[in-house]
Amino acid sequence: MADIILHHYPTSPFSEKIRLVLGYKKLAWKSVIIPAIMPKPDVLALTGGYRKTPFMQIGNDVYCDSALICDVLEHIQPAPTLYPESNKGLARVLAQWADTTLFWAAMGYNLQPKGAASMFEGAPPEAAKAFGADRGAMSTGMTRLRPGDATAAYKSYLRRIATMLDGQDFLMGNTPCVADFAAYHPLWFSRVRVPLMAGILDATPAVLGWMDRMAALGHGQSTKLSATEAIAACAASTGSKSELEAPFGHDSDGTFQDEHGIPLGSSVTIAAETFGQEPTEGELVAATRTRYTLKRVDERAGTVHVHFPRIGYVLKAAQPA
Known part of the structure; x- marks a missing residue:
């Protein structure tokens, strides 16, 4: 599996949540320090609009929201469990x-x-x-x-x-x-x-x-990585076997679940319901029981799959240009 890359900054509370989960599961991870406030050009190259902290990257899969990140880390390392x-x-x-x-x-x-x-x-x-x-x-x-x-x-x-x-x-x-x-x-x-x-x-x-x-759980084993290196790692993962087989990312469930009447392949936006409502726009490639996945292309990061949890996020058809 590609490296777990956490994009965070030291004083971010939600980042501390994920750092401790990584420590609890004794996972090794790469640490990319991002700005606490805008502008965040390297962040947006990967997320397409989402600017909250933290987010997690594995290859060219980008996971937004700490609740979803916890689910993904549970999938990667089931023990010790987060969900008794x-x-x-x-x-x-x-x-x-x-x-x-x-x-x-x-x-x-x-x-x-x-x-x-x-x-x-x-x-x-x-x-x-x-x-x-x-x-x-x-x-x-x-x-x-x-x-x-x-x-x-x-x-x-x-x-x-x-x-x-x-x-x-x-x-x-x-x-x-x-x-x-x-x-x-x-x-x-x-x-x-x-x-x-x-x-x-x-x-x-x-x-x-x-x-x-x-x-006392600690933060696991982290090594520093630059934002430039993280973006390059994303670009290098474009077209990988894992991307072609499982565009929904690190999850065993790819079943399409439609509550919006928006078919896969549509151009859509996803944004948080309340705090940090900056939208991410892309092609809807997965809408499973628990998450949405958008496919977008960035000139630096290449093809990126950006994942959001369903709870707390709003899916809309993109408005024609």
């Missing part, structure tokens, strides 16, 4: 809550004025301004919690997580599952990225102990 047999559905639902509701409550608390100021302490004023403008553009149309409401919700969620840990090391038992990784990364941001705000965690010592156990 007795609670697969519950683990996924809890992870989805953590990646959305918990995450936005935590960020509303973390990035209130004093938290944001600490995050950019020592940086030039224009850095904070550029970051704010970038995330503002990504949040167009979203309803965001005010700091007071976010703080109240975050405290409640931390107490609920502490209750889940009563008598066990992880959220659903004595081994971590996908829900642990999803719930960990917003709290990691509080503790590591804005430590001035980390006092909110002190009221739930069980949560702090769990966070220590999660951090």
Whole structure:
């Protein structure tokens, strides 16, 4: 199999989620550091429009969204599992809550004025301004919690997580599952990225102990790779046997499932439902039970298959030029 390449940056919370999954599964991976804000020309060469962090590349397959990345890593390395047999559905639902509701409550608390100021302490004023403008553009149309409401919700969620840990090391038992990784990364941001705000965690010592156990999983074995090298690896994979046989990527299910009346081979766009709605346009080559795949051609990256999960993303027929 081609190398696992993670495109990320060190302070990205969703990247920390995937770095820990790679550590848990003891996988070797290549690390491409990408910009935290636009412009991101090397990112867009691979994704075609999607600009959220992280995304994962294997050959000329590009996987967007951390939930889908977890599924792909489970397919590549089934043990230890992220989805316990007795609670697969519950683990996924809890992870989805953590990646959305918990995450936005935590960020509303973390990035209130004093938290944001600490995050950019020592940086030039224009850095904070550029970051704010970038995330503002990504949040167009979203309803965001005010700091007071976010703080109240975050405290409640931390107490609920502490209750889940009563008598066990992880959220659903004595081994971590996908829900642990999803719930960990917003709290990691509080503790590591804005430590001035980390006092909110002190009221739930069980949560702090769990966070220590999660951090101890590590990040696996990574080696550095440049964006130029990653794009070249994508271009070199174009036309490979795996591409011709399985355009839906690293998944055993290629059955077409049509909910939109859009046939395969159509020109379509896919975009996130809410945060980061920049669309990716391409040819719809797969629409399985869990994901969509677009085929697109880039002058630098060659033929790229860009994969998105169904949940959280909107598929539309492309408008004629």
